[in-house]
Amino acid sequence: MSEPAATARGAPTSVDALSTLLDTHDYLASRALATTAFLALSLGKPLLLEGEAGVGKTEIAKTLARALNKRLVRLQCYEGLDTASAVYEWNVPRQLMEIRLAEAAGEKDREALSRGIYQPAFLEKRALLQAIDPPEGEAAPVLLIDELDRADEPFEAYLLELLAEYQVTIPELGTVRARERPNVIITSNRTREIHDALRRRCLYHWVDYPDTARELAILKRKLPTLPAALAQQVVTFSQKLRALDLYKAPGIAEAIDWAEALIALDAAALDPEVISDTLGVLLKYQDDVTALNRERIAELLG
Structure with missing residues (x-):
């Protein structure tokens, strides 16, 4: 019986330390988000x-990978996602080549041939198996399971074994257990509800739109050449739009793009003309x- 997977090494030792670490990598997290992320790292x-799209859910996984000096393994979810795309599949062309080479060499034992082609050398690791079984000597990565709500419910059910035991079962090889737990971040835009069974295995945080002060700080950090007065106008107008x-x-991603434009x-x-011309950003x-005609834009500006 293998030992249970260890929690990730090198995690910050306090919420303040994690906030500072994220800040140095240009992610300005709220105190609540920093606290939940710290607990997720500490407890494994x-x-x-x-949260809504564009509020920074995916970005925190990328930032954590950079901050912790770990590899980011990203699984982008979509309808129809299956284990061959998410976990592993066998390299069939290489297996067929191996069989032909063995037959050409005079190998006749079919059972031996079958055992020979189901080896790790012929296994193509996808995102989930890469996170569970990284190369020898490499730290466990940050695993981003992005937009899980877009995947089908059977795939969500498949994740339960992985998130409960940090292991993947391959029928031909057996069970692969993580030597060290990856840092797992799952995002959802709530196009459908995530099941309770998966929620119970996770720590949870709702990532809301930033308030005015934090959004202004994010804009200044991301776009240091943005004039202060224009930055204030961009934030104020974006905040008003969110109330409509x-x-x-x-x-926040769209606000940054708009400011860059x-x-x-x-x-x-800002004036009604430039806003109207750039609304597509x-x-x-x-x-x-x-819905945002010139009169409405002028009213919001006022």
Whole structure:
């Protein structure tokens, strides 16, 4: 019986230490998010992050990988995702070549041939198996399971074994157990509900839109050449848009893109014309763009 997987090494020793570490890598986390992330690292638990698109759920996994000097293994979920794409598959062309070479050499024992082609050398590791079984001597990576809500429910059920025991079962080889637990971050945009069985295995945090002060700090950090007055206008206008009944309110990612576009246009300040011309950077649905006519834009600016 193998020993249970150890928790990840090298994690920050306090919430303040993690906040500082994230800050040095340009991720300005709220205190609540930093606390939950610290507990996930310390306890070796997966971290489930839910929230609207563009609020920084994926980015924290990327930042943690950089900050902890670990490899990021990303599994982008989608409808129809299966174990061959997410966990492993056998390299069939290489297996067939091995069989032909063995037959050419006079090998007739079919059972021996069968054993010979089901070896680790013929196994193609996908994201989940890469995270569970990294190369010898490499630290356990940060595993990002991105937009799990887009995957089908049977795949979500498959994750239960991995998140409960940090192991993957391969029928031809047996069970592969993690020597060290990866740092697992799961994101969801809530296009469907994640099941309770998976939620119970995770620590949870809802990533909300940043308040005005934090969004302004993020803009200044990401775009240091952005004039202070224009940065304030961008944040104020974005915050007002999020209070409207839009199909998809702009996230912090869209606000950063918009500010970058305004820099490229040499805009010194917001006015109805420049906002109308650049709404396609901030909003992604025609109904939302149409709802913001010049009069409405002027009203929001005022």
